Amino acid sequence: MQIKASKHRPRIVIVGAGFGGLWAARRLARFPVDVILIDKNNYHTFFPILYQIAAAEVEPEEIVYPVRSIVRKLPGVRFIMAEVEQVNLAGRSLKAGGIEIPYDYLVLAIGSVSNFFGVPGAEEYAFPLKTMEDGISLRNHILCCFERAFMEPDAARRRQELTFTIVGGGPTGLEFAGALSELIRGPLKKDYPGIDFSEARVVLVEAKDSILPELPEQLRTYALERLRRMGVEVRLGAAVSRVSAAAVDFSDGSVIRTETVVWTSGVRADPAIRSWGLPQAAGGRVAVLPTLQSPGHPNVYVVGDLAYCEQNGRALPMIAPVAIQQGEAAAKNIAEQIAGRDPAPFLYRERGIMVTIGRNGGAAFLFGRPFTGFPAWLIWLFVHITNLIGFRNRLFVLIDWAWDYFFFERAVRLILPSERNCDPPG
Amino acid sequence: MQIKASKHRPRIVIVGAGFGGLWAARRLARFPVDVILIDKNNYHTFFPILYQIAAAEVEPEEIVYPVRSIVRKLPGVRFIMAEVEQVNLAGRSLKAGGIEIPYDYLVLAIGSVSNFFGVPGAEEYAFPLKTMEDGISLRNHILCCFERAFMEPDAARRRQELTFTIVGGGPTGLEFAGALSELIRGPLKKDYPGIDFSEARVVLVEAKDSILPELPEQLRTYALERLRRMGVEVRLGAAVSRVSAAAVDFSDGSVIRTETVVWTSGVRADPAIRSWGLPQAAGGRVAVLPTLQSPGHPNVYVVGDLAYCEQNGRALPMIAPVAIQQGEAAAKNIAEQIAGRDPAPFLYRERGIMVTIGRNGGAAFLFGRPFTGFPAWLIWLFVHITNLIGFRNRLFVLIDWAWDYFFFERAVRLILPSERNCDPPG
Numbered sequence: 001m002q003i004k005a006s007k008h009r010p011r012i013v014i015v016g017a018g019f020g021g022l023w024a025a026r027r028l029a030r031f032p033v034d035v036i037l038i039d040k041n042n043y044h045t046f047f048p049i050l051y052q053i054a055a056a057e058v059e060p061e062e063i064v065y066p067v068r069s070i071v072r073k074l075p076g077v078r079f080i081m082a083e084v085e086q087v088n089l090a091g092r093s094l095k096a097g098g099i100e101i102p103y104d105y106l107v108l109a110i111g112s113v114s115n116f117f118g119v120p121g122a123e124e125y126a127f128p129l130k131t132m133e134d135g136i137s138l139r140n141h142i143l144c145c146f147e148r149a150f151m152e153p154d155a156a157r158r159r160q161e162l163t164f165t166i167v168g169g170g171p172t173g174l175e176f177a178g179a180l181s182e183l184i185r186g187p188l189k190k191d192y193p194g195i196d197f198s199e200a201r202v203v204l205v206e207a208k209d210s211i212l213p214e215l216p217e218q219l220r221t222y223a224l225e226r227l228r229r230m231g232v233e234v235r236l237g238a239a240v241s242r243v244s245a246a247a248v249d250f251s252d253g254s255v256i257r258t259e260t261v262v263w264t265s266g267v268r269a270d271p272a273i274r275s276w277g278l279p280q281a282a283g284g285r286v287a288v289l290p291t292l293q294s295p296g297h298p299n300v301y302v303v304g305d306l307a308y309c310e311q312n313g314r315a316l317p318m319i320a321p322v323a324i325q326q327g328e329a330a331a332k333n334i335a336e337q338i339a340g341r342d343p344a345p346f347l348y349r350e351r352g353i354m355v356t357i358g359r360n361g362g363a364a365f366l367f368g369r370p371f372t373g374f375p376a377w378l379i380w381l382f383v384h385i386t387n388l389i390g391f392r393n394r395l396f397v398l399i400d401w402a403w404d405y406f407f408f409e410r411a412v413r414l415i416l417p418s419e420r421n422c423d424p425p426g
Numbered sequence: 427m428q429i430k431a432s433k434h435r436p437r438i439v440i441v442g443a444g445f446g447g448l449w450a451a452r453r454l455a456r457f458p459v460d461v462i463l464i465d466k467n468n469y470h471t472f473f474p475i476l477y478q479i480a481a482a483e484v485e486p487e488e489i490v491y492p493v494r495s496i497v498r499k500l501p502g503v504r505f506i507m508a509e510v511e512q513v514n515l516a517g518r519s520l521k522a523g524g525i526e527i528p529y530d531y532l533v534l535a536i537g538s539v540s541n542f543f544g545v546p547g548a549e550e551y552a553f554p555l556k557t558m559e560d561g562i563s564l565r566n567h568i569l570c571c572f573e574r575a576f577m578e579p580d581a582a583r584r585r586q587e588l589t590f591t592i593v594g595g596g597p598t599g600l601e602f603a604g605a606l607s608e609l610i611r612g613p614l615k616k617d618y619p620g621i622d623f624s625e626a627r628v629v630l631v632e633a634k635d636s637i638l639p640e641l642p643e644q645l646r647t648y649a650l651e652r653l654r655r656m657g658v659e660v661r662l663g664a665a666v667s668r669v670s671a672a673a674v675d676f677s678d679g680s681v682i683r684t685e686t687v688v689w690t691s692g693v694r695a696d697p698a699i700r701s702w703g704l705p706q707a708a709g710g711r712v713a714v715l716p717t718l719q720s721p722g723h724p725n726v727y728v729v730g731d732l733a734y735c736e737q738n739g740r741a742l743p744m745i746a747p748v749a750i751q752q753g754e755a756a757a758k759n760i761a762e763q764i765a766g767r768d769p770a771p772f773l774y775r776e777r778g779i780m781v782t783i784g785r786n787g788g789a790a791f792l793f794g795r796p797f798t799g800f801p802a803w804l805i806w807l808f809v810h811i812t813n814l815i816g817f818r819n820r821l822f823v824l825i826d827w828a829w830d831y832f833f834f835e836r837a838v839r840l841i842l843p844s845e846r847n848c849d850p851p852g
Contacts, residue, residue: 042569042841061485066839070619078620081573081841105561143468149505151523191494194504392829396822403818413492415468415507 007032009333013103019323020109020304027331029074040083053135055179056413063394065389087276105299112305117265121243126263163199163258168265171355177204177232178358188406202232207239219363222372283306289343301330356380435460439529443493445749446535455500466509472486481605482839488822489814494751511788513702531725538731541692547669552689588626589684594691595632597781603630603658604784612834628658633665645789648798707734716771727756782806
């Protein structure tokens with residue numbers, strides 16, 4: 001592969017093949033430029049339903065897509081699977097996979113990691129839900145808890161194995177709580193005839209006094225009632241002070257005995273950014289100009305979760321729609337710069353927010369209007385299926401969802417090799 | 427879970443949920459007995475197309491099936507996911523998952539592992555194809571070879587990365603060679619535009635002078651020609667003397683520079699059997715009476731790859747149809763014993779043998795008649811689809827095969843977490 005800078009076409013290097021980086025590459029493919037897209041994985045992950053891997057609702061392969069399959073349809077775009085080792089902003093080059101890659105423009109889109117806010121034991125014992133690996137690990141762990149409980153003679157120990165605690169009352173926490181509750185009350189109940197399912201608990205804890213603060217009151221109330229009707233215990237105003245192998249402690253002194261703590265309560269910029277010489281703002285993110293350029297580096301763009309960008313006095317949220325729009329905006333701005341024109345400020349167009357909570361349940365706020373129940377669930381379904389990449393992935397996810405919907409049966413519930421060992425923790 | 431022996435029903439413990447153990451459990455569910463099925467995995471693997479995981483043709487989840495989903499439909503059968511730690515033949519009990527489990531009858535069906543025949547370096551560097559994990563590891567490795575070759579400036583090194591060597595001219599070796607060749611010449615050629623595919627080689631090596639010794643001459647010749655037409659190099663009479671990270675050496679002094687050696691040339695009984703107090707015959711297998719009972723232990727049955735059993739003066743092959751028929755026969759014999767009758771000798775009914783070699787290609791010997799080409803391929807397809815467990819698995823595998831057939835496109839080609847690191851070996 002020829003990596004030297006071309007004399008004829010401007011070279012744009014994009015780091016990260018998530019929503020921000022991939023959409024930037026797609027847009028840049030329309031222009032006569034040379035694009036190199038770099039990611040440490042050979043696949044793009046559809047984050048919004050990542051939690052469904054953990055709930056044995058979909059298979060990992062159904063919501064990730066090989067980057068090379070996308071890139072081969074984009075003229076002028078090449079893909080390198082590698083970790084970026086060094087960025088030399090002054091010299092306009094970076095090092096990845098041991099190779100020096102010069103660039104004219106750089107788009108940084110490496111995303112975010114879980115933010116444990118320094119809670120003792122959280123990083124060690126809590127399960128994050130940020131990558132495909134996280135989803136597989138958590139699924140393995142949940143199924144292993146049931147395998148152990150199936151054999152466990154001690155009642156206290158068994159209850160602890162069957163208590164699943166989810167930290168964070170945002171969309172991911174809620175959707176996962178609903179999906180997990182349905183997994184347990186449906187397929188797992190049929191799979192483990194020896195287990196007393198009154199011992200199994202799903203607990204959703206949130207430090208603030210409300211779930212889903214972005215939604216209007218009416219929708220928050222609906223979601224809370226819906227979760228409780230599904231058998232999810234919701235604890236508001238419960239700040240986690242410590243996580244260990246078999247418990248979670250709260251700052252009010254209360255304790256939940258649990259071997260599963262799922263951490264959905266926050267994200268921060270990928271710490272890989274630290275050594276790349278760009279100043280960091282809140283959450284480790286890189287503060288950008290309204291044009292998404294890095295201050296002082298007009299040829300460096302930062303997009304997605306990595307970018308700290310305010311609009312109407314508020315920081316833009318770290319979600320897929322922002323990343324997609326920023327990726328496209330950065331691409332357009334680079335094309336403008338190449339054409340000798342000024343880059344334009346980025347303006348986020350918010351389309352709405354929606355969550356699904358179990359079968360036929362959902363809450364959505366779209367075009368300024370609230371939706372609940374079956375209509376919200378149907379909108380959620382439609383939006384997520386159409387946004388998946390690849391016809392085969394859409395088909396397989398749809399079949400899996402239909403299976404679950406009509407037969408109350410999850411596709412597969414394998415304990416995959418990576419953590420086949422179901423030995424108890426600690 | 428209540429594990430103590432029941433006073434009312436005879437207890438049968440089955441170790442292994444492969445073809446032998448699972449079919450024994452299915453048959454025993456028809457009788458008023460208490461069956462405990464034990465396996466270290468929570469899924470049953472459909473071995474005959476395991477190699478298709480490695481060739482990115484099907485996803486791992488499509489050819490394995492959760493044992494609990496099968497067992498919940500079988501009255502009187504319970505499943506324990508655990509490793510067997512001890513077998514006490516005299517005391518009629520075993521220990522698994524830390525729990526003592528008494529039995530009246532025992533069925534051992536733990537299967538086989540790869541046999542490297544003591545070839546230096548083979549166990550360390552060659553890729554076996556016996557478990558789902560093996561399939562995933564090999565797929566990861568093959569895709570990583572292409573990722574490295576894509577970036578490799580040194581031509582000799584690149585050719586070594588792009589040379590794939592398959593040891594063993596049996597059905598698995600042949601079918602994998604065909605599937606790998608089609609993966610490389612089709613989807614991977616589109617994925618890696620920078621690679622010169624004349625540098626990519628698939629080499630099938632066999633120590634004997636012929637491939638597929640079980641088949642008639644006409645079919646062997648067809649298979650050989652078909653492989654060669656597909657671009658697979660076939661080396662007969664080539665005995666491997668050593669495997670290392672970057673080469674395979676032959677006893678005639680020749681060497682192939684290759685970073686991928688796939689070992690399909692033989693199996694031996696799972697060595698876990700060694701400490702269980704049963705005498706071992708050739709290949710570490712347990713010699714059984716014609717009734718499949720262990721000599722001296724009339725309540726212990728051994729079935730599948732683990733059993734050494736002769737018929738017409740020849741040892742029965744270690745293949746799925748033998749295991750299935752033996753599992754069912756052992757179950758029937760146990761029922762006879764419980765009813766106070768004598769167990770009957772096992773008689774293997776051979777139905778035929780078949781292989782598929784790439785698109786529209788195959789060789790089959792069924793009911794004493796040879797088939798080649800499209801008819802053989804169609805028979806192979808039909809037999810394998812109908813033998814998969816679970817409607818969803820059949821549907822998904824069929825979709826994947828159709829995708830490949832009509833679009834020359836493999837479903838997914840992910841480098842999964844377990845070995846994401848594509849760093850070069852050694």
